[in-house]
Amino acid sequence: MSPVTPFGTRLRAAMDARGPLCVGIDPHAALLASWGLDDDIAGLERFSRTVVEALADQVAVFKPQAAFFERFGSRGVAVLERTVADARAAGTLVLMDAKRGDIGSTMAAYASAFLDPASPLFSDALTVSPYLGYGSLKPAVELARESGAGLFVLALTSNPEGAEVQRAVREDGRTIGATMLAHLAEENAGAAPMGSFGAVVGATLGDLSSFDLDINGPLLAPGIGAQGATAADLPAVFGKAVGNVVPNVSRGVLKHGPDVSALRDASRRFADEIRAAVGA
Numbered sequence: 603m604s605p606v607t608p609f610g611t612r613l614r615a616a617m618d619a620r621g622p623l624c625v626g627i628d629p630h631a632a633l634l635a636s637w638g639l640d641d642d643i644a645g646l647e648r649f650s651r652t653v654v655e656a657l658a659d660q661v662a663v664f665k666p667q668a669a670f671f672e673r674f675g676s677r678g679v680a681v682l683e684r685t686v687a688d689a690r691a692a693g694t695l696v697l698m699d700a701k702r703g704d705i706g707s708t709m710a711a712y713a714s715a716f717l718d719p720a721s722p723l724f725s726d727a728l729t730v731s732p733y734l735g736y737g738s739l740k741p742a743v744e745l746a747r748e749s750g751a752g753l754f755v756l757a758l759t760s761n762p763e764g765a766e767v768q769r770a771v772r773e774d775g776r777t778i779g780a781t782m783l784a785h786l787a788e789e790n791a792g793a794a795p796m797g798s799f800g801a802v803v804g805a806t807l808g809d810l811s812s813f814d815l816d817i818n819g820p821l822l823a824p825g826i827g828a829q830g831a832t833a834a835d836l837p838a839v840f841g842k843a844v845g846n847v848v849p850n851v852s853r854g855v856l857k858h859g860p861d862v863s864a865l866r867d868a869s870r871r872f873a874d875e876i877r878a879a880v881g882a
């Protein structure tokens with residue numbers, strides 16, 4: 603498939619072929635220790651390489667969490683670059699979890715760092731924060747459209763603190779979270795099989811039937827495993843939109859390393875549970 607094929611099309615093909623599971627690459631210090639690795643560049647590199655080699659043929663998407671690489675400075679970012687390149691070369695989509703959000707030319711610079719094909723950190727998609735106003739994301743939306751990349755906008759996050767902002771009610775009676783979902787539905791209007799502009803909606807949130815999740819785009823659902831949600835929760839949380847859900851598991855899979863077959867088995871177990879729950 604050509605690299606300018608829109609992200610939504612590429613993601614749908616990957617979900618159909620491999621199931622929708624997204625495995626996070628989150629090299630927490632505690633995980634490195636439990637893998638018998640030092641909390642240093644060599645440990646970071648070994649951890650990330652092992653995850654990519656173990657799972658690249660099995661999962662639809664990897665989601666490296668940039669913070670765990672950035673904490674080591676420029677050498678950590680170099681490991682992140684190689685992790686992204688290795689995963690993409692192996693045919694797995696990469697969703698960079700950097701949760702960027704700023705205004706104007708600064709937002710444009712963040713967008714070019716992750717969504718310009720000439721950048722060493724070029725990824726298939728990027729998480730972004732709309733809490734400087736959805737319109738502040740415009741440079742990222744434009745560059746994503748141009749480069750065939752995607753965005754995942756924080757709409758209803760998995761953490762309990764998110765409600766303070768995301769469930770706040772506007773003058774028109776809509777919540778902020780619902781407003782973000784409506785913006786995304788507009789971005790994705792008319793796209794087939796689905797658009798490239800996703801929402802982040804936590805799997806931990808219980809019944810979301812008061813929100814219109816029908817955005818014609820992917821719904822990244824973190825919270826399964828370590829945060830307490832299970833694959834079996836997905837139909838009740840997402841209702842009719844469950845077919846567009848990309849469930850993310852990070853620690854729930856990663857804690858089974860460094861043994862490659864244990865990582866593969868754990869990821870397969872989550873994938874099977876998700877398939878059983880959502881019929882994917």
Ligand SMILES: O=C(O)c1cc(=O)[nH]c(=O)n1[C@@H]1O[C@H](COP(=O)(O)O)[C@@H](O)[C@H]1O
Pocket residue numbers: 626628665667699729758759760761802803804824825826827828829850851852853854
């Ligand atoms: O954007 C995200 O990925 C994200 C959004 C959210 O609402 N909640 C959330 O946990 N995440 C990320 O998803 C991952 C969850 O990791 P585990 O709890 O270990 O599965 C972490 O990388 C979080 O930063």
